[in-house]
Amino acid sequence: MLTQEEKVSKIDHCFLILREDGSEIPINLAIFEDEKEIIKNYPEIAKLIKFEALGIKPGVMPPSAKFMRTMELIDYEPASDSGHFRFYPKGTLMLKLLEDWAEEIAIKRFGAMQIETPILYDWNHAAIRDQGEAFHERHYMVHVPYHPEKEFVLRFAGDFGLFCMVSDAKFSYKQLPLRIYEYSKSYRYEQRGELIGLRRLRGFSMPDIHSFCSDINQGWEEYKQLYRNYSDLANATGVEYAISFRVVESFYHQYKDQILAMLNYSGRPGVIEVLPGMKHYWVVKHEFQGVDSVGGVCQVATVQLDVEDAERYGITYKDSQGTDQGCVICHSSIGALERWIFLVLEKAAKAKIPEFPLWLAPCQVRIIPVSEKFNELAMQFANYFRDNNVRAEVDDRSETVGNRVRLAEKDWMPYILVIGKKEQESGVFSVNKRGIKDSFKMSPEVLIKEIRDATKDMPFRHLTLPVLISKRPIFYG
Secondary structure, eight states, X not given: OOOHXXXXXTOOOEEEEXXXXXXXEXXXXXXXGGXXXXXXXXXXXXXXXXXXXXXXXXXXXXXXHHHHHHTTSEEEOTTSOTTOEEEOHHHHHHHXXXXXXXXXXXXXXXXOEEOOOOSEEETTOHHHHHHHGGGTTXXXXXXXXXXXXXXXXXXXXXXXXXXXXXXXXXXXXXXXXXXXXXXXXXXXOOOGGGOBTTTBOSXXXXXXXXXXXXXXXHHHHHHHHHHHHHHHHHHHHTOOEEEEEEEEHHHHHHHHHHHHHHHHHHTSOXXXXXXXXXXXXXXXXXXXXXXXXXXXXXXXXXXXXXXXXXXXXTOEEEOTTSOEEEOEEEEEXXXXXXXXXXXXXXXXXXXXXXXXXXXXXXXXXXXXXXXXXXXXXXXXHHHHHHHTTOOEEEOOSSSOHHHHHHHHHXXXXXXXXXXXXXXXXXXXXXXXXXXXXXOEEEOHHHHHHXXXXXXXXXXXXXXXXOSBGGGSOOOOO
């Protein structure tokens, strides 16, 4: 029997760009760097091909590695293994908001059942080992006291416990598609030289949705629905990304029009890798590939139509005749949430005036009292904003107003409000909005409506730091 590597080596493949009008542009990797028109007209796809297919790496650290620390979001954890991070309160807020969005997609939109499974598994479990060996040496091995002969592996995907759970479950065609959601940490022992900030790390937060389906057609319908939800997330973060499909040739020709419809939903072309035969356990998969500011690429959201793992784990359902049948599994994940933060920071690095998406901004409004005697008034307004689900804070530090405004700009503050006697009397603020040169007047009610309208349908959480900046510890610097 051929090994997985031998199977892969025997399969030729070709690349093409599928445009929104359904036309195809063949890609010749051997001369790709001379393909000036493709590089000019499809910059995200060109970066993806150079990075993934040609192995051309930027060789420089992306600026997000600096931003995540200086903005007091995330930092390296020296007391852990390389590739693991500490999250400060602001970074934790961003992570939790992304987790809320993942749950919104999985449970509210998609109707999945939520579960939780262990992160540690017996490496001698036949199905787990068979699946795990495809990752070669990219897994953490754990040995337990008193039983040195036992080997355990930290999960590198949500499949292990979920598949074991579903293989023990009893269900019929009436319960299909069976949709299950899990959010948990996963671990991959990436090579040390590959660890680059939040783009490539060893411990990451992974929300997974798996749909167990009766056949390819039902699985494909699940696939398309998941695709649209993940496209919504990518567009809501505003990050730069390319879409890549990897698909078996026969499947591509049969479903090309539907793949095209998905690309048109996202409003962009995609790169298609066409495989003459089965290369892995899936017949089709796609990835939203985020593009950073230095030409690097990282996978975030993905969906895979799996036709093999149900047999590997013994997952079956009862058909209308009461006969056991194997499932088709639609794997999907929003992607490592740490990578979404990475791409948000990288998008900011490309901008002349860096900023967060408003719904992800750690704080949305900073209030600056002109003197100490207006601190109480500033707190009243901050609490009013907070009561209306707007993240607000008060800079009561003993700096000049000008210095505090500059510090707020350095923190990429979306809205800066300076209040004093005039504001106390009129109830109208002087507002500085990020990206707009001149300040303008606005009542708190109008500002709240503007922020709520701009963040409509997105998750909200309060920041777990003191409202008064003077009361906060300094985590970095």
